[in-house]
Amino acid sequence: MKWLVTAGLAFVALALAGFGLIAVLVIDSDANAADDNIDSKAGGGLRNVPTEFHPWILRADAACKHPEMTPAYLASQLYQESRFNASAVSPAGARGPAQFIDGTWATWGRDYDSNGEISRTDIGDSVMAQGALMCSLLGQAKSSGYTGDPRALALAGYNAGWGRVQEYKGVPPKSFARGETYNYVQLIMSKIPHFEGQTAGLITVTGRGNGPDALRRALDRLGTPYSWGGGTPSGPSTGFCDRANGYLHGKCSASSTAGFDCSSLVQYSYWPTTKLPRVAAAQYGETSHRPVARDQLQPGDLLFWSHGGTSAIYHVALYAGDGKVVHAPRTGRVVEVQPMTAAMPQGDYFGATRP
Template identity: 65%
Template structure:
């Protein structure tokens, strides 16, 4: 973020992070709401999700959405929370990267732990929401041309005084395009954090619970070799897999592959092995016919030589939840088109 006298005017210096999502409607949730346009949210870490939704709910500005806050956090720090990763060279702190002076204006003890700290996720996200809400209101009342979200983001990055100076978002010629690019990147990545659809999950038990947990990761990137019981991580390339455009994408992508998503979903009630082939081997004695599919069942695909190369979680209504391949994200897909139909091997129940 740009630090200047104008930034001190309204300055919050925000940084934030990547991945993963969770909204369960009630204890016996019938659905994980990942859509509804403005209210939907995906690809956000579970520990951030409830605070983003709360910050959005407390703002009376129609232009405020959870996806806007999430995209801003991603651009700022990719949801990093450690002092090592979430302290800027300019002294901005925490997952929302507040400068100390700005924090005194917007910080509150939102999580009720007795501290007002930019390192607390709840305190930081709610402060971010309060500041953005104020800026959105200023933008709406300013009469300046353009998207009010862009104006607010410009004020957030450079200070509202710079928006006033330029009569809009500071141009590319200002600060080497830092603010201009900041605004464009956030607006262009918002779609990534908007829900993909409504994942219906009925019932309780190991399978539905695993499906709910995996559903919180919708929108997380595919990373070959990445991910595990504790969540997404960077992957690796093995000479055949993990590449995109001739480069190893997996090594710089934080995400899941198909089997790590399944392992994560079932851990630790069922401690499945890491690979699709090993997961099939560990559960093949509990085969399930198509007519008997239940949410949480595992579906497998194999090459003609018998090698099991893909696993997905049955999500009901003829759909699966899976991490398909490099360049894609964790998503819902029709069972009939998730993978080549001729490769379908069978289903099991962990």
């Protein structure tokens, strides 16, 4: 593999930086928030990505309305830019895993990880800015009328600047910049399948039916951030904070985090085959006529925890088999697989139902 910008190609990167966007190294459990918008955007799964990048890639995907955006698309671009190296620096001065130059970072950089610093070398800040820029470019590509895959056009705009895409009315040819942009697009597009995946190897789901299908849908969202009040039947969304929930490090994380809380993940997973209510207690009420003993649990069954009685149910998870659950635990965490005994306090376990 030889996609690193060498000294011999440094002048190309510098030239691109002058008129483009990026110089490249070529290489708290439940909230009531109803939403009737069910236009779906399936983001797809993700694999072969470093653990620290996984939730941010999923978050960046969830924040974009364009279905052409997928986690694997962003991951393939990050791999090409930096090999997932947060400290990467190009000869043109581009920095971080998404290789932003100063001018572009000034426009797109934000403190997405809420650590008090806006930094290109912060994985959260860089990946979210990459996603925001790529989402904008996808919108331009789709409205441009140019022939070709909008994903390829957007990648060309990220690499060479949208002005070059307009100049060539498509991806710049091999003759442009010694094939820099052309090869960049080809390599990223060809590598996307390498990063596509359903369950990151954590859970294997067999069979079909209401429960297994819902479980697959939930597992497809592993790594999606928790957002109190966030999540709809169509996918992740920002949430809100009340007096006690949705805060992280003293700031209202939920209002700027696209994700799920525990019950919206369950609602999303079963929708539209089974249209469950929005909150955990209501989900229990809707399904309580089909209780399931602990030794009879099947994939996709709903597990509930309570502080005492049906009115105090505060958490719901989907049974994933082998004594494990998939759930959205709390602010600061992501959709994850955990042992059932460690998901919530064992003394709070209330029971299980089968939708």
